[in-house]
Amino acid sequence: MESAPPPAWDVAIVGGGPAGISTALHLQAAAPGARIVVLEKQRYPRDKICAGGIGARAFRLLERIGVEVACPHVALDAVALRLAGDTVVVREPGCGAVVRRIEFDHAFARRAIERGIAIRDGCAVVGLAVSPGAAEVALADGEVLHARCVVGADGVAGVVRRLAGFARGALRAQVVELDTEPAPGDLPRDTIVFDLATRALRGYAWDFPTLVGGEPLVCRGVYALGVATEQPRARLADYLAARGLDASRYRVKQFAERGFEPGAELARPRVLLAGEAAGIDIATGEGIGQAIEYGAIAGRYLAGALADDRLGFADWRRTVDLHHLGIQLRLRHAAHRAFYGRRRATAERILPRLGELLRAGVQDFAGAPVSGLGVIRGVGQLVAAAVAAI
Ligand SMILES: Cc1cc2nc3c(=O)[nH]c(=O)nc-3n(C[C@H](O)[C@H](O)[C@H](O)COP(=O)(O)OP(=O)(O)OC[C@H]3O[C@@H](n4cnc5c(N)ncnc54)[C@H](O)[C@@H]3O)c2cc1C
Numbered sequence: 465m466e467s468a469p470p471p472a473w474d475v476a477i478v479g480g481g482p483a484g485i486s487t488a489l490h491l492q493a494a495a496p497g498a499r500i501v502v503l504e505k506q507r508y509p510r511d512k513i514c515a516g517g518i519g520a521r522a523f524r525l526l527e528r529i530g531v532e533v534a535c536p537h538v539a540l541d542a543v544a545l546r547l548a549g550d551t552v553v554v555r556e557p558g559c560g561a562v563v564r565r566i567e568f569d570h571a572f573a574r575r576a577i578e579r580g581i582a583i584r585d586g587c588a589v590v591g592l593a594v595s596p597g598a599a600e601v602a603l604a605d606g607e608v609l610h611a612r613c614v615v616g617a618d619g620v621a622g623v624v625r626r627l628a629g630f631a632r633g634a635l636r637a638q639v640v641e642l643d644t645e646p647a648p649g650d651l652p653r654d655t656i657v658f659d660l661a662t663r664a665l666r667g668y669a670w671d672f673p674t675l676v677g678g679e680p681l682v683c684r685g686v687y688a689l690g691v692a693t694e695q696p697r698a699r700l701a702d703y704l705a706a707r708g709l710d711a712s713r714y715r716v717k718q719f720a721e722r723g724f725e726p727g728a729e730l731a732r733p734r735v736l737l738a739g740e741a742a743g744i745d746i747a748t749g750e751g752i753g754q755a756i757e758y759g760a761i762a763g764r765y766l767a768g769a770l771a772d773d774r775l776g777f778a779d780w781r782r783t784v785d786l787h788h789l790g791i792q793l794r795l796r797h798a799a800h801r802a803f804y805g806r807r808r809a810t811a812e813r814i815l816p817r818l819g820e821l822l823r824a825g826v827q828d829f830a831g832a833p834v835s836g837l838g839v840i841r842g843v844g845q846l847v848a849a850a851v852a853a854i
Pocket of ligand 1: 478479480481482483484503505506510512513514515516517518587588589590617618619620621622623639640641685718719720721738739740741744749750751752753754755
């Protein structure tokens with residue numbers, strides 16, 4: 465009997481968003497000879513429903529492999545939290561940017577193409593079969609690719625998760641957004657605003673400055689956990705009405721998000737998940753920077769795994785957990801339980817007194833060094849505020 469030919473690809477990456485492109489670029493940087501193909505079901509420039517806020521941490525990661533993603537953006541110097549009766553602004557110059565995903569993701573994919581990475585757009589993956597020697601990836605047009613392993617970087621409703629038999633996952637949010645002209649009461653355009661003032665909402669509303677075709681607009685939206693009970697569109701209409709804006713005048717876009725679940729499975733033999741397919745920050749729904757960071761970890765991890773032919777990926781979950789990303793995602797998972805739970809009123813009273821921890825959070829978003837002393841002081845503030853609140 466003839467043996468099967470060796471797989472044509474080392475890695476087939478399903479999904480050409482931030483997680484997939486970052487994985488490809490970081491893998492190539494760590495293993496220049498790796499045979500990588502990215503399979504993206506849409507055609508670039510492809511859009512993704514998203515507010516486009518990216519912490520500068522992601523740009524710092526990409527700088528390390530010499531990648532700059534140039535596209536129109538609004539530069540950010542501050543993050544604001546609106547609470548019932550209080551607004552906390554944390555300034556951290558250069559902490560991030562707001563982009564349009566149709567522009568950012570296209571520019572990012574072009575960086576990979578320039579480095580010789582094979583990106584096949586308009587190529588939907590519909591089937592996946594894993595055998596002891598390879599993974600078979602079936603495309604919608606009937607073609608079958610053979611790779612030594614597969615990365616599921618195909619987002620919130622990714623097919624890889626389903627086809628490889630991972631659990632569906634429980635942590636979801638529904639998110640609605642639209643772009644309006646600026647309105648009275650908006651903060652300066654270097655600031656992104658998270659509005660947590662509506663206690664009945666398990667989530668928040670936001671105002672992010674944005675540039676649409678060169679026009680300065682504001683992307684506003686509602687992030688809602690507990691999708692069965694929340695009505696994000698109605699919440700968004702109320703939020704806009706309070707700012708003198710009529711929601712019916714704008715095109716509302718809606719999409720889901722998948723949160724990172726501590727302990728959940730992230731890999732099977734020859735298949736690993738990255739980006740939102742694996743799960744992103746459930747507290748804020750931030751996922752672009754996380755997707756890029758997943759890619760940075762996955763690229764280095766895969767380089768070693770391919771070299772040693774260790775493609776069971778049993779330690780991928782642990783690798784993520786021990787990395788900054790895993791620690792951040794677990795902390796934010798804990799924060800989401802504390803904040804959106806039964807003690808929300810208490811959490812809201814405490815939050816404005818946590819200046820040091822909020823500053824550390826924004827420094828982390830910015831990829832700036834987080835002050836250890838600040839974190840210690842912040843924990844002190846947290847303990848003092850919690851004791852006072854009892
Ligand atoms: C309304 C809204 C606002 C948001 N705002 C922000 C924000 O301001 N900042 C932030 O950081 N995050 C935000 N997010 C989250 C962010 O958009 C995602 O977390 C991020 O895009 C995840 O990147 P990814 O590469 O993992 O997945 P994606 O960007 O979803 O990319 C996955 C890719 O896989 C492709 N794909 C899917 N199925 C297949 C298939 N079968 N075959 C081939 N390709 C396939 C898709 O076409 C897509 O291009 C927001 C999300 C929503 C819904």
